[in-house]
Amino acid sequence: MKVLRWAAVLSVAVAAMAATVPAATADSGPPQWTAAWGAAMQRPTPGTADNGPNWSVNGFKDHTLRQVVRVTAGGSEVRIRLSNLYGAKPLAIGGARVARSAGGAMVWPGSARRVTFAGKPVATIPPGKELVSDPVALTVSVLERLAVTIRVPDATGPATFHRFTTATSYRAGGDHLDDVAGDAFGQTTSAWYYLTGVEVDSAAGTVVAFGDSLIDGVGSSAGADVRLVDQLAERLITAGRPLATVNAGIAGGRLLKGSPCYGESATDRFQRDVLDRPGARAVIVHLGANDLGLPQVGGACVGSTAKVTVQQLIDGHRTLIEKAHARGLKVIGVTILPLRGALFPFWNKDVEEARNALNRWIRTSGAYDAVLDADHAMADPAAPDRPRPGYLFMDGLHPDDAGHHAIAAALDLRPITG
Incomplete structure (x- = not known):
């Protein structure tokens, strides 16, 4: 067996302004970004007896999603990556927040930060594309759990998602972007929707x-x-x-x-x-x-x-x-x-x-x-x-x-x- 020799850190940088892209785009200038959490996206497919039900086939309409992920690198800024890779129509994002998880669907009071896309609080992701948010000023620690909340106001049709997880995702009807408590998020599933990456400035x-x-x-x-x-x-x-x-x-x-x-x-x-x-x-x-x-x-x-x-x-x-x-x-x-x-x-x-x-x-x-x-x-x-x-x-x-x-x-x- 060969002894593994790790390469020097690749300097990967992306434009600070969000961009609709088919994939992550690198350039040579600061800031540097590191993928601290990620999931591979899949086509919508019905739930199974093994994995339980999911919402991918029916998609969403006038819903708020809250998804909790554990980041594996720390930094002073974060950004999220959303995917409409398998969507048949443009995906309207009516707002997004990133906050510290307080367990379940709850977030720590005062920790939520508004996420913007090219300076705007809303965005539309064309079919087959990804969207990278603007940097969000939030200091995060290694192995900290973050809650990413996404508002989906319009009918999406079948949703791009990741089918199997060991995590719980939460859904609420209506606009609950800024809820601290998790009471409204009474619907759950063990899949991730649209969220394909969380990145830190590192x-x-x-x-x-x-x-x-x-x-x-x-x-x-x-x-x-x-x-x-x-x-x-x-x-x-x-x-x-x-x-x-x-x-x-x-x-x-x-x-x-x-x-x-x-x-x-x-x-x-x-x-x-x-x-x-x-x-x-x-x-x-x-x-x-x-x-x-x-x-x-x-x-x-x-x-x-x-x-x-x-x-x-x-x-x-x-x-x-x-x-x-x-x-x-x-x-x-x-x-x-x-x-x-x-x-x-x-x-x-x-x-x-x-x-x-x-x-x-x-x-x-x-x-x-x-x-x-x-x-x-x-x-x-x-x-x-x-x-x-x-x-x-x-x-x-x-x-x-x-x-x-x-x-x-x-x-x-x-x-x-x-």
Whole structure:
């Protein structure tokens, strides 16, 4: 395994004035911005028995959304990034606020700041675009929870969102932008809407975790911030190198194929979700499990059930590595978790053979700058093709909190902390 050598911090700067852009735009002048929180956006899709209901298909009309996120870098100014990537019509933003979270849907009195867009309190985001706010003067601390409140006055139609989260989002009818209490926000869901990034004025730099349900946090406890990526953020801080982390995972996501419910292919979304994040300097990649397993599952959400070869997966990984290296990012490959024992038809002998072959390539090819061996961290010593029982979520596949901890602990931080 190669020893990971982190690149020098990329100086990423964007215009202070908000702009409607297809992606984050960098220039050479101050201020510097670091992505301190993020989510990968998806097409609207109905809720499921596993994830519960969501509001994406019906969208919003005369609503106020309040969403709580945990930032992984501090600064004296923040800005938010909103997405109408999958909207069929312009999205009217009737106002926005950022404040310190006081738990649930409450905010700390006196902490709310008005968010503006090109100097105005309202904005319209065209279909397929993102909007970056103006800087907001609010000093935030590492791992602080912020409440982002967005007013949506008009009928939106189906809403751009992130389907699976371990967080709670809140909705109220009417205008409740400036509510301190959370009483009006009686409707909840475990998804994020429109909010794709929170950025701080910092040169800390960001590690983007990119991949599927392992990265997205499936199996970890709701509301506890104990996903693999959350625990990596805490390890970096404890080690004295508080690099920010962004979670760009999508549960069900595949390397080579998109699907109606599980987002675009990783090769298609890599630019937007990784390379265009302000301050991105390294990326952690876990992909391939769903490319191998989902064809056995089938169903409307899966889309294409065409089988893929190991060589096709290797070529897809190489594509991501080359794109990241071209931008100066270091790339950490993550081996595919044990798949046998899942409570859905995800495994067969051919899948296991392909998983082992892909893992061998990730470990030994030298294509990645470093390797996080999640397979080894999760494998049962008595049966290496199965997950370790003590680290296993009830679905028989994903890690529980202990499993997420074990994988986060397996990443060698010595090149960062030494």
